[in-house]
Amino acid sequence: MAHKIKNFSNTNTLAIAAADYIIAAGLAAIKKNGRFCVALSGGSTPNILYQVLVQPAYQSKIDWKKTFIFWSDERCVPANDPQNNSYQAYQVLLNEVPIPKENIFTIPVHLTPAAAAAAYQLTIQQFFKNNFPVFDIVLLGMGDNGHTASLFPHTSILHETTALVKNIYVNEVNMDRITFTAPFINNAQHRLFLVTGANKKTMLQKVLHGNYEPDNYPAQLIKNADWYTCV
């Protein structure tokens, strides 16, 4: 199965379509498994989705008690730093909806990066009672350098084949990161990319239609994804 790409003329319609996608996936997952397990992405793009989901007409369509939130990557900065991926999600969405706090699994950035990655992998495996769990959705973004989650160009983590979650120091942004690995992301039921901004247009073209060069364009490591784009 190949990627499914939908291009939107504005970010508002993209965000509404993404919210509808999440709601539909949640209904299907709860019907099938009794719960909905989502890994959120970071950066600023998901905020447009959160701003739709937080609206009463949308948040009422999600069974928050059966929804479980994780993150596909995190920046190793304190939890109350605006750069922290979970901080953004709390500010715009999670503090505003009736989700039990025990349903939210943030990456433990108070630990060293290696310990945080190991602890988060264990948390996920214990939650799912499975060593190679299947998330219902992994939400993803893409930077204008082709990175997705914290899989940055020319980093060793691009070649990781065994870990689900790993830490990596990224020279390009001068920061430790924790990230799901590509094989783990690819194991999810659904992968949804949200990509907005004219600065990403050239990279999007290379990732989706260029030669397969994942060291240059890490987002190419992600298979069979839905791409919602507005570039």
Ligand SMILES: O=C1O[C@H](COP(=O)(O)O)[C@@H](O)[C@H](O)[C@H]1O
């Ligand atoms: O650093 C990160 O960047 C990517 C892209 O962010 P965006 O704001 O350009 O969409 C994001 O997907 C990732 O989770 C984040 O840690």
